[in-house]
Amino acid sequence: MTLPTEAQAALDSFEQCSGWEQRARLLMQWGQRMPALDEHARTDANRVHGCESLVWLVAELKDGRWQFAASSDARLIRGLVALLLARVNGLTTEELQQVDLPAWFEQLGLSRQLSASRSNGLNAVLQRMRELALG
Structure with missing residues (x-):
């Protein structure tokens, strides 16, 4: 399966990193670039349960492809979630079901x-995405 454009860009930038410090800095940058969720989207209904940090997730289906937006109160988690969004945004429901998070x-x-x-x-976030996609 071909990676979405943003996921390929993430992969390319992380492959340039020579060590953990560079990766950690890049991870924080991805988190900072993630658009903030509106306050009204930070509801209990949008909260992902199973995370130690607070994570909110909203989904929208556009032309048969999913677009997710998320937010977290923790900087590191925000970066990891931003990378997860890069991997899944633009996928169909079927493609979303096949995403291998550890890989x-x-x-x-x-x-x-x-x-x-x-x-x-992160597995809880992906699981919630799949639930939203399956309706």
């Missing part, structure tokens, strides 16, 4: 830095 973060060189709780939280 994606492995490709980015970030999997070793994902603690079990962060990994579980």
